[in-house]
Amino acid sequence: MSLFWIVIRQLAEIEAMAASKKVITREEWEKKLSDVKIKKEDMNKLVMNFLVTEGYVAAAEEFRKESGTEPDIDLATITDRMAVKTAVQNGNVEDAIEKVNDLNPEILDTNPQLFFHLQQQRLIELIRNGKIEEALEFAQEELAPRGEENQGFLEELEQTVALLAFDDVTECPVKDLLDISQRLKTASEVNAAILTSQSHEKDPKLPSLLKMLIRSQNLLDEKAAYPRVTDLSTAILEDPAV
Amino acid sequence: MSESNGNSNGGDQDLGLYFLEVCRRKEMKVKEEEEEEEAPSELNTINSSGGFVVVSTDKLSVKYTSVNLHGHDVGVIQANKAAPTKRLIYYFEIHVKDAGVKGQIGIGFTSETFKMRRQPGWEANSCGYHGDDGLLYRGHGKGEAFGPTYTSGDVVGAGINYAAQEFFFTKNGQVVGSVSKDIKGPLFPTIAVHSQNEEVLVNFGQRPFTFDLREFEAQERMKQQLKIEEIPVPPNISYGIVRSYLLHYGYEDTLNSFDVASKSTVPPIYIAQENGIVEQEITYALNHRKTLRQLIRNGEIDAAFGKLREWYPQIVEDNTSATCFLLHCQKFIELVRVGALEEAVKYGRTELSSFFGLPVFEDLVQDCVALLAYERPLESSVGYLLKDSQREVVADTVNAMILSTNPNMKESKNCLHSYLERLLRQLTACCLERRSLNGDQGEAFQLQRVLSSSKRG
Numbered sequence: 001m002s003l004f005w006i007v008i009r010q011l012a013e014i015e016a017m018a019a020s021k022k023v024i025t026r027e028e029w030e031k032k033l034s035d036v037k038i039k040k041e042d043m044n045k046l047v048m049n050f051l052v053t054e055g056y057v058a059a060a061e062e063f064r065k066e067s068g069t070e071p072d073i074d075l076a077t078i079t080d081r082m083a084v085k086t087a088v089q090n091g092n093v094e095d096a097i098e099k100v101n102d103l104n105p106e107i108l109d110t111n112p113q114l115f116f117h118l119q120q121q122r123l124i125e126l127i128r129n130g131k132i133e134e135a136l137e138f139a140q141e142e143l144a145p146r147g148e149e150n151q152g153f154l155e156e157l158e159q160t161v162a163l164l165a166f167d168d169v170t171e172c173p174v175k176d177l178l179d180i181s182q183r184l185k186t187a188s189e190v191n192a193a194i195l196t197s198q199s200h201e202k203d204p205k206l207p208s209l210l211k212m213l214i215r216s217q218n219l220l221d222e223k224a225a226y227p228r229v230t231d232l233s234t235a236i237l238e239d240p241a242v
Numbered sequence: 243m244s245e246s247n248g249n250s251n252g253g254d255q256d257l258g259l260y261f262l263e264v265c266r267r268k269e270m271k272v273k274e275e276e277e278e279e280e281a282p283s284e285l286n287t288i289n290s291s292g293g294f295v296v297v298s299t300d301k302l303s304v305k306y307t308s309v310n311l312h313g314h315d316v317g318v319i320q321a322n323k324a325a326p327t328k329r330l331i332y333y334f335e336i337h338v339k340d341a342g343v344k345g346q347i348g349i350g351f352t353s354e355t356f357k358m359r360r361q362p363g364w365e366a367n368s369c370g371y372h373g374d375d376g377l378l379y380r381g382h383g384k385g386e387a388f389g390p391t392y393t394s395g396d397v398v399g400a401g402i403n404y405a406a407q408e409f410f411f412t413k414n415g416q417v418v419g420s421v422s423k424d425i426k427g428p429l430f431p432t433i434a435v436h437s438q439n440e441e442v443l444v445n446f447g448q449r450p451f452t453f454d455l456r457e458f459e460a461q462e463r464m465k466q467q468l469k470i471e472e473i474p475v476p477p478n479i480s481y482g483i484v485r486s487y488l489l490h491y492g493y494e495d496t497l498n499s500f501d502v503a504s505k506s507t508v509p510p511i512y513i514a515q516e517n518g519i520v521e522q523e524i525t526y527a528l529n530h531r532k533t534l535r536q537l538i539r540n541g542e543i544d545a546a547f548g549k550l551r552e553w554y555p556q557i558v559e560d561n562t563s564a565t566c567f568l569l570h571c572q573k574f575i576e577l578v579r580v581g582a583l584e585e586a587v588k589y590g591r592t593e594l595s596s597f598f599g600l601p602v603f604e605d606l607v608q609d610c611v612a613l614l615a616y617e618r619p620l621e622s623s624v625g626y627l628l629k630d631s632q633r634e635v636v637a638d639t640v641n642a643m644i645l646s647t648n649p650n651m652k653e654s655k656n657c658l659h660s661y662l663e664r665l666l667r668q669l670t671a672c673c674l675e676r677r678s679l680n681g682d683q684g685e686a687f688q689l690q691r692v693l694s695s696s697k698r699g
Contacts, residue, residue: 022679029671036670038663040264040638041631042689043487046662049693050484051500059499066493066532068539068630205692206480206662211473212687213665216672223679228668232475233482235664 024226026239044069046206053195053204055082073200077103081194088187093122100190107197114193116146116153120160121186124177127163135164257646258564259602260658261639265568265632266605279328282321282431282446294359295319295435303443306342306435313383314359317435320352321446324428325402327683330462333401333455334431335412335445338373341393342440347373349400351409351429362432367425370432371400371411371418378411378421389418397452402429404684405462412453426681463695483662489524490660492531492641523656526648530554531641538637539630543573546640557643562596565643567603570594571610572636575627578613586614 024032048069051060057078060071080103087096097118100107108115119142126135139161147154159174166172176182192202210232217228225240284301295317296305306317325332336349350362350370363370363379370379373392377385392398392413399412402423410420433442445451481504488497530553537546547569550558558566570593577586590611597603609624616622626632645657659667666689673687 024675032671032675033664033667036667036674038666038670038689040634042693043660043662043666045693046689047484047487050480051496056500056503059496059503062496062499063488063493066496066535066539067491068634204480206483207475208467208470209669209689209692210475210479210483210665211470213669213672214473214475215470216669216676216687220672220676220679224675226672226675229665232479232665233661235661235668237668 022224023240024224026227026237029227029237041069045072046209048072050204050206052078053201055085055191057082073198077198081191084194085187085191088118088121088190089183091125091128091183093118093125093186096190097122100194103194104197107193111193112146112150113153114189116143116150116156117186117189119143119146120156121183123160124163124182127160128178132164257642257654257657258568258639261568261635261642262564262602262606264635264638266602279326280323281326281332282323282334283448284322284446285433285444286320286322286430302445302448303339303441304433304435305340305441306438309438310344310346310436313361313364315436316348316359316361317440318348318352318356318358318360318362318432319434320356320358320430320432321444324354324430325351327404327428327681328677328685330405330459330685331401331403331455333399333451333453334447335397335399335451335453336433337443337445338392338394338396338398338441339443340439340441341373342435342437344437345374345391345393345440346434346436347392347398347440347442348379348432348434348436349373349398349411350379350432351400351402351425352432353425353427353429356430356432361434361436367427368432369409369421369423369425370434371398373398378419380421380424388421389413399451399453400431401455403462405466407683415452415454417453417458483665486524487660487662489528490641490645491638492528492535494528494532497528523648523651524645524660526651527644531644534640534644535637538572538640539633541572541576541579541633543569543576550640554644554647556647557640564602565639567597567606568636568639571606571627572633574610575613575632578619579628583614 044063044067048060048063048067048071051063052071052073052075055078057075060075060078063069064071064075080099084096084099084103087093087099097108108118123135123139123143126138139157143153143157143160147157160177162174163169163172163177169175169178195202213229213232220226221228227237227240229235230238285297285304287297287301294306294308294310294315296307297303297319298305301322304317304319308315308317310316321334336347338347341347346361348361348363348370350368352362352365352369353367356362356368357365361370361372361379362368363372363381363385364383366381368379368381371377371388372379372385373396375385376389376391378388379385389411390413397414401410401412402408403410403420406420407423408420409423411418431444431446433444435442485497485500488494488500530549534546534549537543537549547558557563558569560566570589574586574590574594577583577589594607594610597607609627612622612624613619613627616624619625620628642657645651646654651657670687670689677684677686
């Protein structure tokens with residue numbers, strides 16, 4: 001058989017596959033949707049998990065009262081965790097470090113990277129506040145020894161110190177370190193570490209489920225045309241494109 | 243009655259019936275769980291290569307008793323059932339009791355029509371890992387390099403990973419390797435012995451496996467999870483979905499706390515307002531809905547009736563509607579809860595007796611009345627009625643009914659399902675559909691499993 005015919009046959013197969021894509025009408029699909037059983041209490045748990053993981057203590061407390069859903073973590077620990085997070089977000093890194101150690105000294109002991117990033121954030125805050133001498137002293141005494149232990153840390157330290165080399169920081173290639181987003185990054189790192197230390201997942205389950213929805217729709221697209229939800233925020237079913 | 247009137251009444255009635263159905267489903271909880279597929283439990287002694295092997299009476303071990311002469315007198319035997327497919331992984335193990343003269347043992351999977359005198363892997367639509375050479379055979383007599391050989395005393399396993407579409411094999415608890423599963427249709431666990439005195443015991447899961455299957459499954463789920471985590475979703479989309487959920491069900495106090503907190507986070511969270519019109523649908527009568535939910539959750543059914551008569555007389559107008567029925571049942575349940583049994587009997591006679599004999603109402607009436615029969619009703623088969631979740635269903639019914647009185651509500655379906663629920667339904671339906679188009683292979687999506695999944699960092 002010549003190559004030509006092989007190619008033609010393969011094309012025919014592909015065509016057949018495309019043609020055999022199952023078409024599911026809106027009516028059929030809605031029947032399938034209504035056959036799905038979702039328990040209210042499971043949805044409540046999902047919402048509670050979101051509130052708790054994202055640190056909405058007061059809302060979690062209200063939700064417990066209004067829906068009777070028990071949180072999967074002691075709500076008091078959320079308050080402590082949020083205090084640490086807020087401290088970092090506001091640039092009070094020393095305060096945050098003290099609070100983490102009050103909560104559980106093992107968190108920083110077992111997490112050198114997190115500890116380094118907190119110290120780095122401290123350095124950034126000193127530079128932001130124009131405390132140049134203090135910043136230099138802090139970099140040499142606290143951060144440099146850690147950089148010697150770890151090549152990655154050393155590079156990050158060097159980048160941070162580069163902030164000092166510019167009169168006008170806006171010209172500095174690492175000026176983003178002074179951005180609020182750097183605080184948020186550090187805050188979320190410490191938040192995740194505390195959650196992990198409490199053997200709780202660091203991320204809420206809801207965003208993963210949304211990702212699962214996107215993925216399962218993408219996978220089903222290969223085999224069928226059916227009403228999909230493209231805009232998650234409205235959950236509107238769109239008619240299958242045939 | 244005008245046509246439009248008839249329609250709207252019919253629609254409202256449907257909403258109430260929907261929740262009635264939810265209640266009835268709850269009591270039939272056990273049946274609702276997905277049916278377990280039949281799994282292999284023993285060796286198939288009917289369809290085995292008779293004459294060459296002896297299968298033990300428990301049908302869990304096999305021995306080659308003849309002297310092998312050529313390639314067509316293999317003692318091969320399949321399991322009594324095909325490997326179940328509606329799961330993440332299927333797996334079974336053998337223990338090589340005696341490697342016999344040549345140790346020509348094989349383990350693998352074969353299709354139903356497999357020629358029962360050949361090693362698994364030697365023929366089309368079969369796959370096998372062989373003990374004498376450690377090679378993997380897939381569909382013909384020439385093996386490919388795969389793993390170590392195995393012999394007396396070894397435990398060897400074969401599995402199908404439906405998520406990855408792979409066969410995998412293990413030796414003494416360790417994964418040896420995996421190959422793509424290119425065979426369609428039902429596959430039978432298969433073992434083969436092919437030299438004198440070879441004896442193999444098979445374990446279909448009656449005894450604990452040497453291989454840590456649970457851990458393997460957990461790792462497989464992690465792998466899938468990692469793929470999922472790479473998918474981007476719009477920022478703050480979860481906030482919007484949680485917020486609409488709180489709005490939908492009238493959890494107003496939670497909503498207020500949530501809003502206050504999300505405004506004070508750094509940076510503050512702004513939820514896109516472009517779907518403001520849609521949100522209006524569920525902001526409707528928020529405070530009324532909250533109040534009624536609280537009353538019902540506190541068991542104050544009379545007060546709830548009172549408020550409904552005052553605010554939404556149309557909902558409680560028809561005393562035979564599903565909504566009124568659920569409220570009456572709840573009142574009865576509350577009376578039983580506080581031990582006011584005489585009053586409960588009286589209430590039941592006036593308000594519930596008319597529902598006896600009506601198909602959709604009957605089950606619940608009977609269950610309610612049955613509460614009276616038990617000294618400790620909470621521990622009885624109808625104890626579910628006394629749980630918090632029953633109050634929640636009634637509160638959800640009233641909530642949906644109030645939403646349906648909104649003249650701007652476009653579809654009555656929107657009264658039933660929050661955005662979150664619609665998305666979860668879509669997710670479940672997509673997974674089920676995909677599985678059914680994929681030869682029923684793989685596990686279904688279950689919210690329950692996601693919620694109880696291990697707490698990993």
